[in-house]
Amino acid sequence: MQPDYDLIIVGGGLAGNSLALALNNTGLNIAIVEASTQEQRQLSPAGDRALALAAGTVEVLDTLGIWQGIHHKATAITHIHISDRGHFGKVRLSAEKENVAALGYVISARDIETHVAHLVEQAGITLHCPARVVGLMSGNSEVNVSLKSGNDTLNLSAKLLVGADGGSSSVRQLLDIPQRITEYQQTALVTTVKATLPHNHTAFERFTCSGPLALLPVDKNYCSVVWTRTDEEAQALMLGSEADFIAELQQYFGYRLGELTLTAPRRAFPLSLIRAERMVAGRAVIIGNAVHQLHPVAGQGFNLGLRDVVQLAAVLSKAAHNHDDIGATALLNAYTQSRQADHDRVIGFTDNVVKIFSNDWLALSAARNIGLSLLDHLPSAKRLLTRQAMGFVGGKV
Ligand SMILES: Cc1cc2nc3c(=O)[nH]c(=O)nc-3n(C[C@H](O)[C@H](O)[C@H](O)COP(=O)(O)OP(=O)(O)OC[C@H]3O[C@@H](n4cnc5c(N)ncnc54)[C@H](O)[C@@H]3O)c2cc1C
Numbered sequence: 001m002q003p004d005y006d007l008i009i010v011g012g013g014l015a016g017n018s019l020a021l022a023l024n025n026t027g028l029n030i031a032i033v034e035a036s037t038q039e040q041r042q043l044s045p046a047g048d049r050a051l052a053l054a055a056g057t058v059e060v061l062d063t064l065g066i067w068q069g070i071h072h073k074a075t076a077i078t079h080i081h082i083s084d085r086g087h088f089g090k091v092r093l094s095a096e097k098e099n100v101a102a103l104g105y106v107i108s109a110r111d112i113e114t115h116v117a118h119l120v121e122q123a124g125i126t127l128h129c130p131a132r133v134v135g136l137m138s139g140n141s142e143v144n145v146s147l148k149s150g151n152d153t154l155n156l157s158a159k160l161l162v163g164a165d166g167g168s169s170s171v172r173q174l175l176d177i178p179q180r181i182t183e184y185q186q187t188a189l190v191t192t193v194k195a196t197l198p199h200n201h202t203a204f205e206r207f208t209c210s211g212p213l214a215l216l217p218v219d220k221n222y223c224s225v226v227w228t229r230t231d232e233e234a235q236a237l238m239l240g241s242e243a244d245f246i247a248e249l250q251q252y253f254g255y256r257l258g259e260l261t262l263t264a265p266r267r268a269f270p271l272s273l274i275r276a277e278r279m280v281a282g283r284a285v286i287i288g289n290a291v292h293q294l295h296p297v298a299g300q301g302f303n304l305g306l307r308d309v310v311q312l313a314a315v316l317s318k319a320a321h322n323h324d325d326i327g328a329t330a331l332l333n334a335y336t337q338s339r340q341a342d343h344d345r346v347i348g349f350t351d352n353v354v355k356i357f358s359n360d361w362l363a364l365s366a367a368r369n370i371g372l373s374l375l376d377h378l379p380s381a382k383r384l385l386t387r388q389a390m391g392f393v394g395g396k397v
Pocket of ligand 1: 010012013014015016033035050051052109131133134164165166167168171188190226269288299300301303304
């Protein structure tokens with residue numbers, strides 16, 4: 001008997017929905033399972049976070065037909081300014097020197113998530129929502145999955161299941177895939193500020209002894225703030241008055257954008273690195289945050305997840321075209337191998353940035369200042385950093 005679907009994607013977030021769109025014209029019969037209703041996702045405070053999209057990511061979104069509908073909501077980053085609070089080291093990256101229109105773009109997570117979900121709906125891809133995966137069994141010729149929707153249970157089968165259900169992935173747990181967790185004991189505080197001076201499309205990354213602070217350009221004179229503090233400090237900043245919050249933010253950021261005013265609620269995101277030890281189990285594969293949930297310091301999470309999507313879509317399209325089994329072990333293992341180096345590089349880079357730039361140990365602080373100053377004067381190293389920021393290192397997406 002034929003399974004119900006060729007492919008079931010669990011998780012209708014950015015990774016899951018982008019994969020469905022990438023495979024839309026392959027003839028594969030696809031279903032998405034998403035736990036939250038569209039309304040719940042719209043209202044979620046998590047949607048307030050801004051995403052910095054690398055130039056390479058934007059190229060992919062364009063190819064997938066996603067970017068065309070949201071580019072007017074995005075703000076170009078033409079300069080990146082990296083500094084260390086209280087020290088001399090600085091690095092400045094510029095789009096002009098790279099001969100590109102922008103180093104990347106900033107967009108609200110809610111805007112891009114809503115648009116991608118809308119495109120999935122328009123494409124007529126089957127959606128089981130709200131429905132949560134509660135059981136999973138992978139056999140020789142198909143994978144069986146149990147869904148819970150309210151009081152109802154639904155059992156479905158497919159040749160392949162993709163878990164794109166985020167950092168707390170149920171699919172990862174149901175497949176017994178071990179994970180390594182690093183608790184950073186840090187929280188990202190996210191909000192929006194208005195500045196009295198124009199940002200001129202500059203993204204600021206400022207390292208401080210208690211954690212990195214990013215101000216990303218959004219509307220004219222508005223910046224999205226991603227401020228990493230220790231859990232205790234973040235809790236105090238969340239509970240304290242808005243006036244105290246903005247005064248401390250100003251003290252940490254300085255006055256390069258003039259005076260800052262808070263224009264949005266403060267949101268708190270506890271931070272940890274979660275890395276799955278495997279990506280594949282039987283006829284199931286996990287992608288995006290289900291495999292790697294990163295610290296937002298380098299803005300790499302979705303950029304990395306989208307490269308999973310592109311690579312998996314390429315492998316599955318080819319198999320579908322050749323009428324091969326899309327859940328075959330050899331095919332999934334080849335996919336895994338093709339993603340390993342990029343995962344290692346980005347996860348290692350992000351984790352090192354967190355560790356090196358989140359403390360005030362004198363020797364390390366001196367070293368990173370010398371590093372930042374040197375980097376600003378070494379064209380080849382600076383170019384590498386720029387290309388990393390643009391998402392072009394380690395295989396263009
Ligand atoms: C503060 C902050 C700032 C960030 N900044 C950046 C940035 O600048 N650049 C960048 O590239 N990345 C950034 N990221 C990371 C980025 O947001 C994530 O990498 C990306 O959203 C992950 O997408 P995903 O689809 O893999 O997972 P998710 O967005 O978590 O989606 C998972 C989906 O699965 C659903 N789901 C969960 N469990 C089940 C289940 N059992 N059954 C069915 N459905 C289920 C969920 O409802 C959800 O819709 C940031 C993250 C944070 C927290």
